[in-house]
Amino acid sequence: MNSEDFDVLAHCAAWARDESPVVLATVVKTWGSSPRPEGAMLCIRGDGRVVGSVSGGCIEDDLIARFKRSESRPVRPEIVEYGVTADEARRFGLPCGGTIRLVLEPVSSESKIAALFEAVARGELIARTLDLRTGASSLRRASAAEAVTLVGNVLTTIHGPRYRMLVIGAGQLSRYFCEIARGLDYQITVCDPRDDYADDWQVAGSRLSREMPDDLVLQMRLDARCAVVALTHDPKLDDLALMEALRTPAFYVGALGSRRNNAMRRERLREFDLTEWQIARLRGPAGIYIGSKTPAEIAVSILAEVTAAKNGVDLADAMRVPAAKARLDDPSHFTAACSIAASAHL
Known part of the structure; x- marks a missing residue:
């Protein structure tokens, strides 16, 4: 919805x-x-x-x-x-x-x-059923896999957030990120056990958790309609949560940071007995290159990548379609752009 x-x-x-x-x-x-x-x-x-x-x-x-x-x-x-x-x-x-x-x-x-x-x-x-003969309706909890159906005289429609978002970190970037994600209709949970950040968190439409992020990942039982984005720059908070998230079917698992920092993060993840396939699922640096400099622009770049992943879009192919700019039609330019994106997210 x-x-x-x-x-x-x-x-x-x-x-x-x-x-x-x-x-x-x-x-x-x-x-x-x-x-x-x-x-x-x-x-x-x-x-x-x-x-x-x-x-x-x-x-x-x-x-x-x-x-x-x-x-x-x-x-x-x-x-x-x-x-x-x-x-x-x-x-x-x-x-x-x-x-x-x-x-x-x-x-x-x-x-x-x-x-x-x-x-x-x-x-x-919520699933709402409507009897077309009488106009009477009823409500019940729905599952994310349900869809609109019209069977005989009974119409069933599904309402509410179908996708969940776990954001690790309650800093300034997370505020912009969650405000935009709310408009994209995610059910948002923000996790930050640090009092200096969590005490001032006030973003409508988000739930704040002060638990350790890796514990929360396990509690949330992430499925294929979940995204996890680590935005703290603190390996003590990010790495264990990412380790657990990469073992789940979550459609997107990403982390802020430069290419160098994410390369180091991948090496640390190898110490946690993750497979190479699981480590390869990590989106890091998170986001696509749009020349982002400010927290709001970085939030847009990350959510653009999340949206592409949710919709099954291969960004490398999408950037090379004929309608794209000529510079981005060349794979070498796309690779260079990704390198620039890494430095922009330091």
Whole structure:
């Protein structure tokens, strides 16, 4: 679930609480190219005010025009499709003749949107089921592997953070890093047993732990939807945590520091009986080269690499695509850029 969809739930709950007529549109199926994924939401108030998006184009305009007219609002959940024909695809701005199927739901107390929003705000991952025949819904805890489904007359949508982020260190860089990561919808845990850093930690949307990082790694039971980033520059805190993290399926394990410092770190990790394959998983220096100098820019560079890893993008290949700058088309320039990135993260 991304920040836009969280905002949709917040507005939907507030508008319904004010007893305004509200319709929630949810993408449940797409064919061909679609600008919005399944599960994307749009909330429409009776006066035409909207938040969210289901297509990024004319479908929103059509829905707004429709629901401004009270006689056109659904009285119970219904399914609609846009882009079934080539003419409709052109009319609604759908690329490549794409088709979008939506569920339109008039929001009521039975929708449980307020309870859903409160659970998601607490960082919980929630499955919401909607009976299209009655409009009644129910909430339960979900697993990260679940997805949007429409089976018969029952729609199930998943809401809340699907990915977890463990940040080791509560310094200045970590503040910028966590503020951006929050916008990327990670469930963030910051670990720092040092009072001088932890006492002043105040970043909304993050949980602070004062335990030793390696102990916390074991407690969190990291899975393939987890990322670990060590930002302390202190081997006593970073190394043992990285050792444990590299044994897990975490999709990203990275550490701040120069190439020299990370080479020394890899040598230390070899003393912990890690395999060469496990050590090779360490992203160090963490981040991609963007000429970063300030803590905020370094945070962006690291999170760009984390995002690429999450999305299965090989950055070396991505930097050599035709649309990239000519200097980066040459692998030798890419290697040189990585060397510069190392010095930037000292």
